[in-house]
Amino acid sequence: MTAITPEEIESLFERGGAYGFSRWGRPIAPVVFGVEEETISVVKGALEALCSLARHELAETDPELGSNLMVFFIREWSDLKGVPDIDRLIPEMDPLLARLDEAKANQYRFFRFDEQGAIKAGFVFLRMDDTLADIPADVLVLGQMVQIMLLWGEKAFAERSPLAIHPETKATVLRPEIAQVIQAAYDSVLPATAQDSSHALRLFARISAVG
Template sequence: MLPADVEALFTRQDGSYLCARWGRPIVPIVFGVEDATLSVIKGAFEALCALSGHKMAETDPELGANVMVFFFRDWAELRGVPDLDRLIEGLDPMIARLEATGANQYRVFRFDETGAIKAGFVFLRMDKAMAAQPAEELALSQVLQVMLLWSESAFASRSPLGRLEDGRVVLRPEIGGVLRAAYDPVMPPVARDPSHALRIAARAGLTGQA
């Protein structure tokens, strides 16, 4: 992976660069899964927070839980979730758009006054493709995508995951390096200049720079 590849991970569809990380401890809550899957998802949050050096907490003073992960069979089910329309602006048009495109996942973020992430909402429609994924693989991929504000197409052509010889699914080393570098305390919580990608690449050991 080269610096240009890192830049592409955070380049939006309109050509602008934007990388944001969490500005507060993460407090996840998961809806629509059995206890066994719940423990796998929470384990993925714990693993990636440990990797990045970020913290988790029992409660968020403003929101209670600040990461909400929803598993469901049909987008229309979201219309019946109490108060979700108060958390997600434009919920009905969003659902209609996702139904029309046949999407099986979507993420919505909210930001604090500095632009750092303060809340994330992950919606997963369990179609055949989604349901075929092992729980560990699905959890690691989805938690990674809520840890940073990646571009819409960051992992469209290649999964961020790899598989070890013993069959375990892990983050690709270069993606783990990007995540860890983005959470380095000397790095800004929000960056809009592409030069930020050069700093990420250097700290992740993806260039010859010191």
């Protein structure tokens, strides 16, 4: 039985009052900065699990960009100013960092897209304040990798995390309905990008066909 409605799917991809969906259009080649090897392994493990769910490919390198998913763990937003060529990655970096600092934000994500509108690069920045530091690494990383798999809407997880506690094992896992959406989103029958809300109905149909 499907655990999510077409209206709920549509709301997951609403941005500025309009529907906007994109998935990765190429294999994901990740690189992680600012943490020890143990945490890097956690990041790559979470990404491998999600790509396996989506039947999407991981790669060591991207032929155009080298690494097309960059994950930065930092202490302060100003730390990014010392990263070589970071201004090429972050549009209008100085005013953005000022806004993030003023808002006391502890995370920021953005994407770049190819000519068809599919995701070609993603960037995750985590400022490890007390709130993030208190979250177990595997939980923090899984939540972040979920949010980089698709172009989710602005309020997709504002009120409810994409993760949940398994009732039997008590382990932190991906919510079943979010797993269904990710799996359906990467179905080769569906387009890599869509701006019409009818796409949510197609996602629902794929989920229903499987579940």
